[in-house]
Amino acid sequence: MKAYILERYGKDLALRLGEVEEPVPAADEVLVEIHATALNQLDGKIRDGAFKPILPYKPPFLLGHDLAGMVVSVGAGVRRFKVGDAVYARPRDGHIGSFAERIAVNEADLALKPDNLSMEEAASLPLVALTVWQVLVEQAQLKAGQKILIHAGSGGVGTIAIQLAKYLGATVATTTSAANADLVRSLGADVVIDYKTQDFSTMLRGYDVVLNSLDARTLEASLKVLKPGGKLISISGPPDPAFAKKQGLNVILRLVLRLLSASIRRKAKRANVDYSFLFMRADGGQLKRIAKLIEDGTVRPMIDRVYSFQELNAAMAYVDSGRAKGKVVVSLKNGSGS
Structure with missing residues (x-):
């Protein structure tokens, strides 16, 4: 599958678009086809090496902490999700990687996508x-x-x-x-x-x-x-x-x-x-409660720009600039740019 790979730590380094092995979900994991992901300052800080002491990822690896998409398969122990469910999540630390076409996410980190949001809107929210x-x-x-x-x-x-x-x-x-x-x-x-x-x-x-x-x-x-x-x-x-x-x-x-x-x-x-x-943690139960607030209109997402998957490095540069109002999203399912 296609994914953006961080080859080594370095300030403002571009990620390489390449092919990586398809993830295989463990017994408690769900395989999600990613329709949209969002960028966070955390991604840039990890890329720059600022979090190496507390989040010791070893390059090469995939960045990306937000996603919305469709469940394509489930592990043997998964009970709360099924193939075809529309979901959103912030994968737990050590299991990030939403700058890719698919990702295996622990069932406990997932929630059903709010019904009134597009995939791009839902992807902007979890983190x-x-x-x-x-x-x-x-x-x-x-x-x-x-x-x-x-x-x-x-x-x-x-x-x-x-x-x-x-x-x-x-x-x-x-x-x-x-x-x-x-x-x-x-x-x-x-x-x-x-x-x-x-x-x-x-x-x-x-x-x-x-x-x-x-x-x-x-x-x-x-x-x-x-x-x-x-x-x-x-x-x-x-x-x-x-x-x-x-x-x-x-x-x-x-x-x-x-x-x-x-x-x-x-x-x-x-x-x-x-x-x-506070360094936030993944929590699908909280995302479920947040989804209810979104569906009743209490909370609405704020998106500055939507980039195509091919433009992910440009999206990273825009986030790094500090000028974004709300979130910057990357769509994997449409070709529209910013």
Whole structure:
């Protein structure tokens, strides 16, 4: 089958389109014919080698963390899916590879595709929707009447986070450019801050939660907007000791991550704020719950561009540029470009 192969780690390297062996599903896996996949900053960071210490993939391997498609065969132990089902998923770490025509996915990572979405729309959601669910529902336990600051509101995570936070009953502030202000307001943002001309850290106070996906300077400045007992949750790092323990990393890596996060943890403690790092995990059960929110209109996908499979490297370059509003999708079943 055709797939895009990462031959070696390297910043901004192009992936090679080539032939690889067809995956054979294990007893608990489902073989999916991929109709569409989506690109994430995570793919670029893995390609660049930034995650080698915690996600030690050995080149050559396939990237790709999002997919929507059709079940073409199932393993002997699979009970929840059958041939012909339309599904979507974020495959678990160690089993990624959706930049390909087919993929074997663990049954527990899959969910039926929302009925009201195209394959391209469904493919745009798994990684970002699971990230948002695990930040807002699991980690922050966001409640009605609370206030949350969501950085980069026009991005892939931000567009979904604003919608879910509003569904949960929170007041939502977000940072974005003036050009994207109307977009984030249409998603439900109550307070919109132009990061180019305004300083969020002097404008906001008494917030319960901050979702950070930006740099270390933004992370530290976010402490100022939180009230005592507030929660600062970062999906862009630095990883903390709790994450290292959960990942089962060795003693040396645990020490490294403890040192990397020492400064922000110390400053958070001084501000009486809880700092934590979240690296999302695959979860088909959560995707099933998210599908219901999509089908009832609570959450809608946001797609910037759709590329053809032949244009995947161009799509990667566009994601790397940081200009995307919402998600960038690659379609394997139509020839349309961006």
